[in-house]
Amino acid sequence: MGYKNNRIGYSDELLSSRSIIRRGNFALIPPDGLVKNTVPGFEDCELSILSTPKLGATFVDYIVTMLPNGRNELGFGEEGVETFVYVLDGKVKISDGETEYIHTTGGYVYLPAGKKMYLENVNGANTELFLYKKRYEAIAGHTAHVVSGNTNEMAAEHYEGMSDVLLTDLLPKELGFDMNFHILSFKPGASHGYIETHVQEHGAYMLSGSGVYVLDNEWIPIQKGDYLFMGAYVPQATYAVGRDESFSYLYSKDCNRDAQI
Structure with missing residues (x-):
C-alpha cells in the first residue's frame, strides 16, 4: 500500500x-x-x-x-x-x-x-x-x-545577493554543530547562481511549488511533496517554475568538520 x-x-x-x-x-x-x-x-x-x-x-x-x-x-x-x-x-x-x-x-x-x-x-x-x-x-x-x-517567525536573507532567492538558517553557525538545516525559497523564474559541486550531502523535502533540478547533469522535474537525496560531489542546481507559488524546500547539510582520511 x-x-x-x-x-x-x-x-x-x-x-x-x-x-x-x-x-x-x-x-x-x-x-x-x-x-x-x-x-x-x-x-x-x-x-x-x-x-x-x-x-x-x-x-x-x-x-x-x-x-x-x-x-x-x-x-x-x-x-x-x-x-x-x-x-x-x-x-x-x-x-x-x-x-x-x-x-x-x-x-x-x-x-x-x-x-x-x-x-x-x-x-x-x-x-x-x-x-x-x-x-x-x-x-x-x-x-x-x-x-x-x-x-514563520524568522527573517530570511537574500541568498548570495539574489533578492528573489531567500535563505533561512534554522540552527546556529557554531562549531558545536556538525550539521545545519535551512529553507531555500525561489520565486518563479529564480535559480541558483551556478551549478554547485561540493563535499556536503543533502536530504531535501519540497515544501511548496515546483522546479527543475539538475543532478549529475540530468535535469529532473520536481514538486511539492517530493524528496531529494544529494550525495557528496554530485553537481546540483535548480530553476523554479510555475506562476505564483515559490519553490521552497527544507534541507540538511553537514558542516563545520574536516574531511576524514
Whole structure:
C-alpha cells in the first residue's frame, strides 16, 4: 500500500514512477509509491523511511503522519545520535525528557546527541512531520545544544545577493554543530547562481511549488511533496517554475568538520 495515496488494487494505467535512484549519488523519491514502515516506538503513526546509509547517506530522514493519537513514548534517537523534527502541518508536543515544546506548522526542535526525542500529536487531527537523525561527530572544546524555533517567525536573507532567492538558517553557525538545516525559497523564474559541486550531502523535502533540478547533469522535474537525496560531489542546481507559488524546500547539510582520511 502506498504511503501517501493509500491506493489498493489494480491501477487503470500502466505501472510507472517518477522515482530515480542512483545509490551514493542522488535520488528523487516522490510520495506516490512510498510504503509504510513499522518503526518501534511510533504508535498510531504512518511513517516512511527516506534516506539511509543503504542509499548512500550518512543520515536517516523520515516522513511521518501522526494520527490523532499518534505518539512516541519510547523516544526517538539513541546514544551518540542527534535528532531534528520539523512540523510540516499540524501541532505536536516535543520533549527531551526534561523540557516540553509545543509547535505548529513551521516549528522545529533540534536535540543534541545524548537526548532522546519524545513526540505526541496534540492537534486533534493528523499532524505531519519531517524527522532526521545522524551520528554526531564531536570535536574538542565545542558542544551542540537544544534549539527550538518556528520559521514563520524568522527573517530570511537574500541568498548570495539574489533578492528573489531567500535563505533561512534554522540552527546556529557554531562549531558545536556538525550539521545545519535551512529553507531555500525561489520565486518563479529564480535559480541558483551556478551549478554547485561540493563535499556536503543533502536530504531535501519540497515544501511548496515546483522546479527543475539538475543532478549529475540530468535535469529532473520536481514538486511539492517530493524528496531529494544529494550525495557528496554530485553537481546540483535548480530553476523554479510555475506562476505564483515559490519553490521552497527544507534541507540538511553537514558542516563545520574536516574531511576524514
